[in-house]
Amino acid sequence: MSASPTSLAPTIAAPDRPLPLPAGLRAPAAIAVVFLTLPLIAVLLRVPWSSLPDRLGSDFVRDALVLSLGCASAATVVCLVVGVPLGFLLARADGRLGSLARALVTVPLVMPPVVGGIALLYAFGRGGLLGGPVYDATGLTLPYSTAGVVVAEAFVALPFLVISVEGVVRSADPRFAEVAAALGARPWTVLRRVWIPLARNGILAGAVLAWARALGEFGATITFAGSMQGRTETLPLAAYAALYGSNQDDALVLALLLIVVSVAVLFALRGRWRGALS
Amino acid sequence: MTLDAHVLLRRDSFTVDLRLAVASGVLAVVGPNGAGKSTLVRALAGLQAHAGRVEVAGRVYDDPTAGTHLAPHRRSVSVVLQDALLFPHLSVLENVAFGPRSRRGSRRDATTAARDWLARLGVADLESRRPGTLSGGQAQRVALARALVGGPDLLLLDEPFSALDVTTRWEVRRDVRHHLAERAGVTVLVTHDPVDALTLADLVAVVEAGALVQLDTPERLARSPRTAYVARLVGLNLVRGEAEGSSLVTATGARLQTAVAARGPVVATFSPTAVAIHLTAPAGSPRNVFSATVGSVDVLGETVRIGLDGPLPLSADVTTAAVSAMGLRPGMTVWAAVKATEIEVAAG
Numbered sequence: 001m002s003a004s005p006t007s008l009a010p011t012i013a014a015p016d017r018p019l020p021l022p023a024g025l026r027a028p029a030a031i032a033v034v035f036l037t038l039p040l041i042a043v044l045l046r047v048p049w050s051s052l053p054d055r056l057g058s059d060f061v062r063d064a065l066v067l068s069l070g071c072a073s074a075a076t077v078v079c080l081v082v083g084v085p086l087g088f089l090l091a092r093a094d095g096r097l098g099s100l101a102r103a104l105v106t107v108p109l110v111m112p113p114v115v116g117g118i119a120l121l122y123a124f125g126r127g128g129l130l131g132g133p134v135y136d137a138t139g140l141t142l143p144y145s146t147a148g149v150v151v152a153e154a155f156v157a158l159p160f161l162v163i164s165v166e167g168v169v170r171s172a173d174p175r176f177a178e179v180a181a182a183l184g185a186r187p188w189t190v191l192r193r194v195w196i197p198l199a200r201n202g203i204l205a206g207a208v209l210a211w212a213r214a215l216g217e218f219g220a221t222i223t224f225a226g227s228m229q230g231r232t233e234t235l236p237l238a239a240y241a242a243l244y245g246s247n248q249d250d251a252l253v254l255a256l257l258l259i260v261v262s263v264a265v266l267f268a269l270r271g272r273w274r275g276a277l278s
Numbered sequence: 279m280t281l282d283a284h285v286l287l288r289r290d291s292f293t294v295d296l297r298l299a300v301a302s303g304v305l306a307v308v309g310p311n312g313a314g315k316s317t318l319v320r321a322l323a324g325l326q327a328h329a330g331r332v333e334v335a336g337r338v339y340d341d342p343t344a345g346t347h348l349a350p351h352r353r354s355v356s357v358v359l360q361d362a363l364l365f366p367h368l369s370v371l372e373n374v375a376f377g378p379r380s381r382r383g384s385r386r387d388a389t390t391a392a393r394d395w396l397a398r399l400g401v402a403d404l405e406s407r408r409p410g411t412l413s414g415g416q417a418q419r420v421a422l423a424r425a426l427v428g429g430p431d432l433l434l435l436d437e438p439f440s441a442l443d444v445t446t447r448w449e450v451r452r453d454v455r456h457h458l459a460e461r462a463g464v465t466v467l468v469t470h471d472p473v474d475a476l477t478l479a480d481l482v483a484v485v486e487a488g489a490l491v492q493l494d495t496p497e498r499l500a501r502s503p504r505t506a507y508v509a510r511l512v513g514l515n516l517v518r519g520e521a522e523g524s525s526l527v528t529a530t531g532a533r534l535q536t537a538v539a540a541r542g543p544v545v546a547t548f549s550p551t552a553v554a555i556h557l558t559a560p561a562g563s564p565r566n567v568f569s570a571t572v573g574s575v576d577v578l579g580e581t582v583r584i585g586l587d588g589p590l591p592l593s594a595d596v597t598t599a600a601v602s603a604m605g606l607r608p609g610m611t612v613w614a615a616v617k618a619t620e621i622e623v624a625a626g
Contacts, residue, residue: 183377
């Protein structure tokens, strides 16, 4: 073949194909994929599909499902009410106080949930820092109640929402708010009509992440709220109880439910959460 | 309605110290990048704290001695920046109605006023569109409508045309011109384009390194720039008149041939270096030849600016050598020639 311009063209026109990585990376990468998917496949293979409708309708599963959905949703509302304002303020806070607040908010993110549950007991338990005086004054107590489940879940889920909101507010163009203020919008109007719509995707992504995190919460819930059917036994707790109790098939059904919800969450977020969290 | 402003701001490497007192009309602020023009806009809008006193239409916006610093929403201002910055989640109509709604107007009045201003800027048909679907020129027209709708005492335009391509820029400038001229309030137009300043402004402030170099009418600025810098920046000849094909007729009856055909009121601008001075009537290509009297001779560094009086007052830049060779001095009668191809025409 002659070295005509046409025969050179493909070589020149292929810079969008990056330099290949060493082939040795492929084997460990394949192991990682198998490692992550095999357990899911194993569960799906063992799910008792024939008795699935009956088991989904049983009191044990239904109580756990209703309680889980209710508590996770309530925890998400709590996170939105306090987390959106915190996310906005952190996005604006520079300097030492801001860094400190940001570090404190992220601690629950990396702390083992069981530790969170223990800490919650010492703060809001009957003899706790805040829980003690409140119990003495009102007789109200959080641990081992449905409200306690919401508190435990909100504690674990809140950082996800805060970080998501902070990220989207930080990346939004502040000049929109300036133009709005110059057009006569008071600070609350600027927040309501400019900032929140601009941050909408981050708030939604954060809420979905927080909800998913709350739904799967185990360690803090069992430590702070215990595991009582219909009151504090959420889906993960029920699955664990079934697995080590009498009924492995119920455990598989509950696991399937949680997998379906996780996949749904992943679908709802699509590529969005990465942008919101960066 | 007047603007009486002293913007004073000191930073490590940067000081802005500008006193501007103007009656209603358009004040253009020109100067190089980093001269403090945008800082001035932000300070006047209340978006930037500073240590000066600002009073607009008899209301005190900033007064350091009294500790006054009105928040942006308490000032009667509007801002248009280089980027239109239309709220992406609102329709065009909702964007323009944003100001009146925020000032607690009723929804119906706000919508009526917004429609009115969209129509005035020629974009009424876009009212239900989202900002993301607009062209640059359309978006900037909507942004101007949004800023003009409430009739703010102080309208701040920071490089409003500089993101637009040449043709669009010409059209938007033409269409916004008489709305700015008719306004009761003060308009501050920050620009680096002398044509913006000379065609839209009643007064031009030249700013350099945070300080005011000269504040004058466009005509006087072109004719007697105080520094070589001003001469270079805005020292353009400016001729207003009525276009008749490819010539322009001024109010005094002088006729200027241009290279482009236009209609209606126009403003022709050309550099003083495009004006040649002859002692006798020149023959040949320049069709624009005017008899004139030397009015002023100002040395600006390497060149000399000659102010010429006559039916068409002009500024001409010539070399010091030419001045001595021709013996130019005030009172002399000379001939001035302008090349038609050097003349830029903008809608007036």
